[in-house]
Amino acid sequence: MKKETHFLIVGLGLLGGSYAQGLSAAGYEVDAIDLDEQNLQYAAQAGWIRQFSVEPDPALIQQADVLIFAVYPNTIVDWIRANQSWMKKDAILTDVTGVKRGIVETVQQFLRKDLEFIGAHPMAGKEVSGAKNSDSSLFHVANFIVTPTEKNTPRGIALAYDLAKTLGFAHLSELSLQQHDKMISFVSQLTHVIAVTLMNTHDNTHLAEYTGDSFRDLTRIAKINENLWTELFLLNQDYLLQDIDDFAAELQHFRKALAQGDSEEMKRLFRQSTQRRQQFDH
Amino acid sequence: MKKETHFLIVGLGLLGGSYAQGLSAAGYEVDAIDLDEQNLQYAAQAGWIRQFSVEPDPALIQQADVLIFAVYPNTIVDWIRANQSWMKKDAILTDVTGVKRGIVETVQQFLRKDLEFIGAHPMAGKEVSGAKNSDSSLFHVANFIVTPTEKNTPRGIALAYDLAKTLGFAHLSELSLQQHDKMISFVSQLTHVIAVTLMNTHDNTHLAEYTGDSFRDLTRIAKINENLWTELFLLNQDYLLQDIDDFAAELQHFRKALAQGDSEEMKRLFRQSTQRRQQFDH
Numbered sequence: 001m002k003k004e005t006h007f008l009i010v011g012l013g014l015l016g017g018s019y020a021q022g023l024s025a026a027g028y029e030v031d032a033i034d035l036d037e038q039n040l041q042y043a044a045q046a047g048w049i050r051q052f053s054v055e056p057d058p059a060l061i062q063q064a065d066v067l068i069f070a071v072y073p074n075t076i077v078d079w080i081r082a083n084q085s086w087m088k089k090d091a092i093l094t095d096v097t098g099v100k101r102g103i104v105e106t107v108q109q110f111l112r113k114d115l116e117f118i119g120a121h122p123m124a125g126k127e128v129s130g131a132k133n134s135d136s137s138l139f140h141v142a143n144f145i146v147t148p149t150e151k152n153t154p155r156g157i158a159l160a161y162d163l164a165k166t167l168g169f170a171h172l173s174e175l176s177l178q179q180h181d182k183m184i185s186f187v188s189q190l191t192h193v194i195a196v197t198l199m200n201t202h203d204n205t206h207l208a209e210y211t212g213d214s215f216r217d218l219t220r221i222a223k224i225n226e227n228l229w230t231e232l233f234l235l236n237q238d239y240l241l242q243d244i245d246d247f248a249a250e251l252q253h254f255r256k257a258l259a260q261g262d263s264e265e266m267k268r269l270f271r272q273s274t275q276r277r278q279q280f281d282h
Numbered sequence: 283m284k285k286e287t288h289f290l291i292v293g294l295g296l297l298g299g300s301y302a303q304g305l306s307a308a309g310y311e312v313d314a315i316d317l318d319e320q321n322l323q324y325a326a327q328a329g330w331i332r333q334f335s336v337e338p339d340p341a342l343i344q345q346a347d348v349l350i351f352a353v354y355p356n357t358i359v360d361w362i363r364a365n366q367s368w369m370k371k372d373a374i375l376t377d378v379t380g381v382k383r384g385i386v387e388t389v390q391q392f393l394r395k396d397l398e399f400i401g402a403h404p405m406a407g408k409e410v411s412g413a414k415n416s417d418s419s420l421f422h423v424a425n426f427i428v429t430p431t432e433k434n435t436p437r438g439i440a441l442a443y444d445l446a447k448t449l450g451f452a453h454l455s456e457l458s459l460q461q462h463d464k465m466i467s468f469v470s471q472l473t474h475v476i477a478v479t480l481m482n483t484h485d486n487t488h489l490a491e492y493t494g495d496s497f498r499d500l501t502r503i504a505k506i507n508e509n510l511w512t513e514l515f516l517l518n519q520d521y522l523l524q525d526i527d528d529f530a531a532e533l534q535h536f537r538k539a540l541a542q543g544d545s546e547e548m549k550r551l552f553r554q555s556t557q558r559r560q561q562f563d564h
Contacts, residue, residue: 123494143492171491187489187497193536194476194500199555201525201532207469208562209453210425212405215469215562217499218476222559226552230545237540243483244537248530250483254475255526258519263512270508273481277504280490280497 001066001162003027008064009049010079012039014126015096016070017134020048022167025136031060039131048134061086066159069095073231077106084112092159093117098184100147100177102235108151116156119147121180122169127223136167144169147180185239190247192229193240195222283348283444285309290346291331292361294321296408297378298352299416302330304449307418313342321413330416343368348441351377355513359388366394374441375399380466382429382459384517390433398438401429403462404451409505418449426451429462467521474511475526477504 007023009016012034020030020043031051034040040052053060061067061083069076076095087093093115097103104119111117124142126133144164148157164172175183199222233240257265289305291298294316302312302325313333316322322334335342343349343365351358358377369375375397379385386401393399406424408415426446430439446454457465481504515522539547 123492125494145492173491183489183492186484186486187493191480191496191500193533194480195496196551196555197529197532197536198473198476199558200536200551201529202468203558204468205558205561207465209455210405210427210465211469211562212407214473214477214503217502218473219555219559219562220499221496222555224552224556226549226556229552230548233540233548234543234545237543241537241541244533244540247479247483248533248537250479251475251526251530251533254479254482255523255530258515258526259523261516261519263516266512266515267508269478269482270506270511273478273501273504274506274508276481276485276487277501279487280493280501 001028001159001166004065005029006063006065007031008033008060008067010034010067010069011071011075012036012043012049012052012131013070014129014131014133015122015124016068017043017048017131018124018136018138019068019070019096019167020131021046021134022136022139024048026166028166031063033057033060034131036130042131043134056083056086058083058086062088064088064091066163067091067093068163069093069097072228073097073099073103073235076103080107080117081110084115087112087115089114091115092156094120094160094163096120096122097232098188099232099235100180104147104149104177108149116151116153118152118156118160119149119177120160120164121145121147121184122164122167127220129225139167139169141170143171143173145180146172146174147177148174149177181236182239185236185243189233189236189240190243192221192224193233193244194247195219196224198222283310283441283448286347287311288345288347289313290315290342290349292316292349292351293353293357294318294325294331294334294413295352296411296413296415297404297406298350299325299330299413300406300418300420301350301352301378301449302413303328303416304418304421306330308448310448313345315339315342316413318412324413325416338365338368340365340368344370346370347373348445349373349375350445351375351379354510355379355381355385355517358385362389362399363392366397369394369397371396373397374438376402376442376445378402378404379514380470381514381517382462386429386431386459390431398433398435400434400438400442401431401459402442402446403427403429403466404446404449409502411507421449421451423452425453425455427462428454428456429459430456431459463518464521467518467525471515471518471522472525472529474503474506475515475522476529477501478506480504 009032032049124138146160291314314331406420428442
């Protein structure tokens with residue numbers, strides 16, 4: 001990326017703030033728009049951003065060579081639709097959203113022909129939010145996934161990779177929108193459904209004193225941002241419903257072995273899960 | 283416990299070895315029986331045990347005032363049935379098993395009238411096994427649950443509490459056999475069923491590079507000792523089947539909200555799980 005590349009970050013929470021921190025540390029000019037002035041003031045005082053606004057300010061928008069969207073999924077679509085008229089010719093737009101089809105496909109359909117949207121998913125996060133908790137070193141152990149479509153150009157794709165390298169991501173990869181959303185349904189969304197469901201099965205808060213690491217580890221992600229995750233799940237409804245059904249069928253398979261006292265089948269299932277899980281330890 | 287109390291540990295693995303370490307450090311005489319001579323040699327060289335045998339040696343058995351059973355659940359029952367004739371009059375027997383009804387009720391039915399079996403569950407463990415991994419400091423952050431029945435005497439119950447205090451457990455409590463097994467079904471066994479089932483749903487080992495902390499935390503316990511856990515699950519079949527059914531019903535409730543795009547119900551479920559899970563953080 002050229003040193004003069006001018007960035008605008010839309011949504012300066014934990015992730016947007018971490019982008020601002022990393023990009024400013026690398027010497028780039030970064031501006032930001034966020035509804036919450038405290039996020040903006042914090043980042044300005046930290047030297048991560050220069051100009052900022054609590055509204056979609058045309059003056060800020062038209063300066064940007066690259067716009068990074070770190071707001072809720074549906075807000076990205078609405079915001080671009082409402083404000084693309086202000087954007088500089090040949091500007092590149094990218095995002096940080098955890099689902100890709102509903103965002104990338106939708107934006108690419110209505111986007112001005114002289115602009116380009118390249119989807120990306122930095123797989124990083126914390127249990128806390130807001131720019132004051134931002135920390136670009138989060139990225140140094142994280143995956144960055146680029147999700148190009150046939151509407152993307154080599155220039156747009158290269159920008160996404162450059163951005164990931166500048167921010168110091170540990171591992172870069174490329175998936176189609178469908179591959180990404182299918183993968184994220186299983187490794188992230190289904191695990192959240194399971195943790196939430198376990199906490200909702202019984203009110204067992206009186207059992208807290210008896211819970212060990214296994215229960216606590218399994219349910220940590222049951223503390224969840226209800227607005228963000230409802231959007232993410234609904235945008236990936238088809239794959240997630242399929243994964244829930246596959247998991248529920250496998251649960252019934254285990255249940256049947258237990259109900260029949262089929263210890264050989266139970267042992268086989270335990271050996272299989274042990275063997276598969278060991279491959280995640282390398 | 284009197285300083286002359288003579289202990290015999292049957293099964294000198296991770297837990298049995300940690301008991302031997304803690305009791306010998308407190309000045310008690312400890313002997314041990316284990317099928318694996320390496321466990322015995324390791325503990326003897328560490329000074330945790332004095333006499334030992336790879337077989338149920340009558341000479342060792344008849345010296346013991348307290349026998350601690352740290353072998354597989356069904357082995358406890360068989361071992362006591364086969365060897366109770368050697369035991370000293372008024373000896374007290376206790377165990378470390380993670381389910382209680384099938385063990386305590388069964389043993390108490392056939393046990394000699396001059397002996398007493400008091401059930402106990404030290405809620406401690408590690409992902410590794412064997413005496414060489416024993417560490418009695420495991421107990422200093424763990425719960426110890428005593429599960430008396432109407433067949434137990436104040437002397438037997440007091441022995442279990444004394445043992446827990448001597449070993450330095452962080453928290454002591456008392457539950458009926460039924461209360462214990464119902465609790466353990468939900469906070470431990472169901473979580474293991476879920477982790478195993480998630481690993482068995484798809485062969486997704488090719489997705490390892492994309493998994494974050496949430497997936498890894500949730501599935502860590504899918505690495506599981508198939509022989510031990512098959513016994514534990516079958517001994518708690520009724521409660522565990524009920525918990526699986528309750529969890530499966532709650533999963534279908536979430537699935538329905540997602541399939542119908544009922545974002546209000548999804549948000550309500552997320553808020554409820556968040557609120558409940560927060561109570562486990564205190």
